[in-house]
Amino acid sequence: MSAKKHKRQRANDKTVAAVSLGCNKNLVDTEVALGALASAGYIVGAEPCDADIIIVNTCGFIESAVEESLGVIDDMIEAKKEGKCSKLVVMGCLAERFRTDLRDDVEGFDEIDLLVGTSSYPRIIELLESGATEDFAPQKFIHTHEDPRFPATLPWSMYLKIAEGCSNQCAYCRIPSLRGPYRSRTPESLEVEAAALVGIGARELILIAQDTTRYGTDLVPKTSLPELLGRLNGMDNLRRLRVMYMYPELVTDALAEAVAKLSKVCNYIDMPIQHIDDDILDSMKRRGGSSAVRRAIETLRSYVPDICIRTTVMVGYPGETKEQYEKLIEFLREARFDRLGAFTYSPEDGTPAAGMPDQVPDEVKVARYNRLMELQQEISLRKNESLIGSTLEVLVDEVDEESGNICYGRSYRDAPDIDGCVEIEGAAEPGTFVHVKITGAGEYDLFGKISSPHISPMRAKKREMI
Numbered sequence: 001m002s003a004k005k006h007k008r009q010r011a012n013d014k015t016v017a018a019v020s021l022g023c024n025k026n027l028v029d030t031e032v033a034l035g036a037l038a039s040a041g042y043i044v045g046a047e048p049c050d051a052d053i054i055i056v057n058t059c060g061f062i063e064s065a066v067e068e069s070l071g072v073i074d075d076m077i078e079a080k081k082e083g084k085c086s087k088l089v090v091m092g093c094l095a096e097r098f099r100t101d102l103r104d105d106v107e108g109f110d111e112i113d114l115l116v117g118t119s120s121y122p123r124i125i126e127l128l129e130s131g132a133t134e135d136f137a138p139q140k141f142i143h144t145h146e147d148p149r150f151p152a153t154l155p156w157s158m159y160l161k162i163a164e165g166c167s168n169q170c171a172y173c174r175i176p177s178l179r180g181p182y183r184s185r186t187p188e189s190l191e192v193e194a195a196a197l198v199g200i201g202a203r204e205l206i207l208i209a210q211d212t213t214r215y216g217t218d219l220v221p222k223t224s225l226p227e228l229l230g231r232l233n234g235m236d237n238l239r240r241l242r243v244m245y246m247y248p249e250l251v252t253d254a255l256a257e258a259v260a261k262l263s264k265v266c267n268y269i270d271m272p273i274q275h276i277d278d279d280i281l282d283s284m285k286r287r288g289g290s291s292a293v294r295r296a297i298e299t300l301r302s303y304v305p306d307i308c309i310r311t312t313v314m315v316g317y318p319g320e321t322k323e324q325y326e327k328l329i330e331f332l333r334e335a336r337f338d339r340l341g342a343f344t345y346s347p348e349d350g351t352p353a354a355g356m357p358d359q360v361p362d363e364v365k366v367a368r369y370n371r372l373m374e375l376q377q378e379i380s381l382r383k384n385e386s387l388i389g390s391t392l393e394v395l396v397d398e399v400d401e402e403s404g405n406i407c408y409g410r411s412y413r414d415a416p417d418i419d420g421c422v423e424i425e426g427a428a429e430p431g432t433f434v435h436v437k438i439t440g441a442g443e444y445d446l447f448g449k450i451s452s453p454h455i456s457p458m459r460a461k462k463r464e465m466i
């Protein structure tokens with residue numbers, strides 16, 4: 001029996017489990033690492049308590065994420081000590097950030113068999129089988145359509161990572177140092193991957209990157225996000241394209257027009273603004289200042305009147321005065337975002353902001369956070385109430401097995417995991433689209449009944465516009 005056959009036989013019965021922490025970009029990395037292992041004959045998808053190999057894909061973005069990742073690593077080290085697995089692999093941003101210094105924070109560090117950085121995970125098999133203990137390749141890697149993915153999301157809703165890294169250098173952010181400079185995928189590779197994902201059941205593709213609006217500016221020949229959306233919009237069997245992580249200054253008329261006209265592009269965008277005070281934005285090194293934020297919102301709402309805008313803001317940034325905070329509150333009252341996530345500023349060593357004077361006390365940060373979220377709850381409730389009586393097209397994600405007559409899904413206004421959902425009275429298959437008459441509203445969720453299938457209002461309007 002050839003050595004290769006013996007090796008393959010040996011590999012085939014090894015089971016692999018993964019715990020993926022942090023953002024959806026990290027989740028795609030987990031899918032690529034698992035895809036490589038599955039293609040090499042490993043049995044992927046086991047539970048951590050019942051796997052030969054456990055992979056922890058960590059997050060190292062902010063302190064709370066570091067704590068969570070360290071906690072999971074500790075649990076998996078315990079599992080290994082109890083003989084529940086034979087190999088433990090730690091990858092992702094925490095591994096990249098601390099490398100072997102993790103030894104100082106991780107009791108039982110030696111139980112970690114392989115530590116890999118954010119550009120080394122594609123070589124996970126070679127590293128595992130060569131007995132390597134660590135690898136930190138230069139931050140240049142970005143996967144292509146040739147890298148198999150082992151899906152870790154609902155099969156009808158999948159992420160399409162269109163670029164890696166970030167070159168925006170915001171003063172509070174570690175990501176550029178963990179992921180390297182911005183690098184776009186080619187549109188050709190993205191089209192092949194998108195078709196493959198649709199081929200295995202994806203009906204919604206969610207375009208992600210640290211900054212999706214910068215897409216294609218680094219390619220030769222240059223291209224852009226609107227052009228990419230145009231290429232993907234024609235794909236058969238694909239129903240929704242959703243775009244996350246836009247940078248305000250880079251929101252153009254062409255982009256807003258693409259959202260307005262392309263039938264599969266959701267009237268939904270995610271655009272973190274972080275703040276609205278110009279001195280704060282300047283100190284954060286957020287280009288374009290408050291005028292770029294206001295112009296982006298105006299442009300999007302003028303082209304797409306029913307657009308759903310999600311944003312992210314930060315409170316307690318170094319030097320933030322009560323007046324600057326009140327300005328943010330006033331702006332949120334005026335802008336009335338549909339969806340909003342907020343963070344309290346977290347000083348991350350190695351970032352310019354961490355060394356700035358006038359750090360805001362934690363209790364002040366928390367108080368500002370709580371008041372801001374209370375305001376947003378009111379705004380969100382009013383916005384949701386205004387949808388009562390309308391009919392929305394909803395992608396069903398889950399069925400309440402017990403009742404059998406309740407299911408949960410997402411309209412164009414809901415991205416997975418971060419936004420609300422639509423609770424639907426009526427039976428429907430997960431992964432299918434139904435039209436729902438909205439009968440009730442909460443701060444984050446909507447409630448409704450399945451109504452007779454007909455063309456969704458959004459799609460009808462776009463048809464008119466083509």
Ligand code: SF4
Pocket residue numbers: 166167168169170173174175176210211
């Ligand atoms: S845009 Fe700014 S906050 Fe976002 S990943 Fe890049 S540097 Fe970090």
